[in-house]
Amino acid sequence: MATPFRQSLRRVRSSSTSESTISPSTHKHITIASLAKSPAPSTTLKTIPYWQHIWRNVDQSEFLTYRWQTRNTVDRPEKLLDFLKTVVPERIPDAVKSAKEDGRLITREAFLEDVYNGMAKAPMSVRLTPHVLSVINWQEPLQDPVLRQFLPLKSRILPDHPELTLDSLHEEGDSPIPGLVHRYPDKVLFLATSVCPVYCRFCTRSYAVGADTESVTKHSLKPARRRWDAMFEYIEQNPAIQDVVVSGGDSYYLDPTHLTRIGHRLLGIPHIKRFRFATKGLAVCPMRMTDPNDAWVNAFVEVSDRGREMGKEVAMHTHFNHPNEITWATEMAARTLFQRGVRVRNQTVLLRGVNDTIPMMAELIRKLSDLMIQPYYVYLGDMVKGVEDLRTSLATALHIEQNLIGGIAGFNMPKFVVDLPGGGGKRPITSFETYDTKAGVSTWTAPAVAGDKVFQYHDPVKRD
Template sequence: MNAKILSLQSRNTVDWMDWRWQMKHRLQSVEELAEYIDFNNEKIRDIQMACDVFPMSITPYYASLINKDDPRCPIRMQCIPNPQELIEGRGDMDDPLHEDADSPVPGLTHRYPDRVLLLVTNECSMYCRHCTRKRKVGDNNRCTTEKDIDLGVEYIKAHPEIRDVLLSGGDPFILSTNHLERIIRKVKEIPHVQVIRIGTRTPVVMPQRITDELVRMLKKYHPVWINTHFNHPREFTPEAVQALARLADAGIPLGNQTVLLRGVNDCPVIIKKLSHLLVKNRVRPYYLYQCDLSRGIEHFRTPVAKGIEIMEALIGHTSGFAVPTYVVDAPGGGGKIPVLPNYQLSMTNTKTVLRNYEGVICVYEEPQNPGSGCSPTCSLCKEHIIRHEPVGLQKLFDPSNLTVSLVPEGNRRKARYTARKGEAHVYRNQKK
């Protein structure tokens, strides 16, 4: 039997605890996978077909968590290719979030006014089968270069409105500590950047990467925030718990972004248990993502109603800081849209009717003299108005802005008004 596979039987060796060894010995072919899990020939052919389109990579550590006797094991479903990935869904897109369209330079997405996404690698220790960037991850023809990163850094320097930079990929933590530090240092040296965030799944799929050396390096660049990606309670192993403890003990704020996956965690009990494990380990449940419309993950998607059901089971039934924000990352680059159960039932100028998590309906009395908001002499507001033009709905709320309606691009109203203006012009000329 392959030495790589034999090593999966022992988790106490020096090699096993070395993240570089984990990277080097990833399962990347169907033959290697078949030595660890018994598949019939038909199943092997199916897995190979999916691998030919979407590459496979599984760390020995994460492979060791698979329940080989359970075909619906949540670990297995997240890492082993499935022929359903080749079925095209009605809403499938290669780039559903329009990251490429919002990319002024290669590898950088600037969608929100004050923050950007900087992709520092297209490699991961494991290729999650539900990845929204399946089109990029593991593609050797799309490798992120030093030039790409430098162009991104120069773009950030040229835009003083950017205060928050998210490093993602791929997974930034598969880079060497020295390489990652060079990138962080370049970003940190930009005066207007206040916060650096890093998105990583290594605490879940390769917790050996969270070394003392890595943590010491990160501590030098506070404030650094880390978002990780636990999807199921079974991913909380002693190794994962130790990795999170190292980061938290270093004063690094931790958040978690869970993706709602059919057959894996689309259950209120599972998500609640996951949230409790996260907060127990000093990780804030940050987002619960509705599965994106990326090509190859249709079989993972749930109805939005399932997410609402889960939120109903969380809000009021557990601590507020244990409740993630359920979001749909809008197709077409619309950004993250929070989706909540309907707790506001009705409202007038004097009363707002609400319901609570138990279904109790109550009335909130509105103030008789609501006032006009912030003081007109507020220096913070004056400075903000001078530096920032209102965006979106802010235009309608801003008393100094004369905008009375926001008309979406492509709306028939614009075409109708243009046509009617033309007709009116013709009619006036005829009258003359």
């Protein structure tokens, strides 16, 4: 009897695909890391079409449009399997080691089955932009640090630590209005939407973001005017609030008119002194920042300029996790924002097998600094369900931070923090009260947020 995976694969095989535009998977992969070593990236890298090992007939003018990116975004399981069939070679190196090291190979069908079964267990649905798909090394997908962030593989998923939950930061409990988290005395989190340009496996907001999955029904937050109005009214009535994070979901998925509406309304509240739009867009679809036919960046800059005139800061907070995510298209986008006066900060999540080494984190920080993106935070992975294999221990974070300090200019050195499970807010990783490394349990307090309440962070069961 055919398994659900095999039935699905048959559908994939018989479905009409856009294969005419997708090149054979045997095409040599261009490594972005090697491109980034170029001494003059803005002039030399611009000529390298880093997507054409997949979409060989798509030229630069097309690839750099936001419209093409959204049209070719892979956003359904069937579409993903369809895509993988065209880019993954018939045999790929297995596990962590490369084929050169141990010579073990697995078949493409086994890999697809692993993805299919992983999606059935994952709390997050799948959505990947062409930019992200282009920087993944499909010749060795099981070793790729970008793929690891987005594609769940059944063979890699570890049983959850018993303390993992879907809403580990207790956001719903700290929301006086649905979608408005009020934890810190002077700051609120304004969840404008629950849609993103990509879906990360380790998302803090697994309870709300993205489409329902087989294992999770989301408490979705639609970009609805009535819901936003109730959130604005709450902010207006609470003069202690000076600072707003507009997130979701992702501000990239807000219509430009929505961006303007939210920005102007917040600027018009006298006690709001600063706010930022959180978006992973710069990392996963930088084209929207440079596309002259798309109004998003102009809307953002207009709000930022207006804020500056009023003496209020409007910033962008983005989310890069690995140097391979950065291409010349990213550089163009970051430069556009810098030249137009937008302050950009980055928040990285420390992820096992992605960026949990000193050299990798140092390279990421340096590249972001070169893009005039301030490396702001590195988060210890949140204790959310389904991502035990991606979490690192507190000890790993302490070790990396300890070894980076001094080697990076102080103003570019990100703060390593843990966002306390249960809603204590962000704390520097060095500020734990106790840390039993054997048991993998640390205790914390957050006096300004939660009095003398004690919070616990649990390392993953399988530690480094």
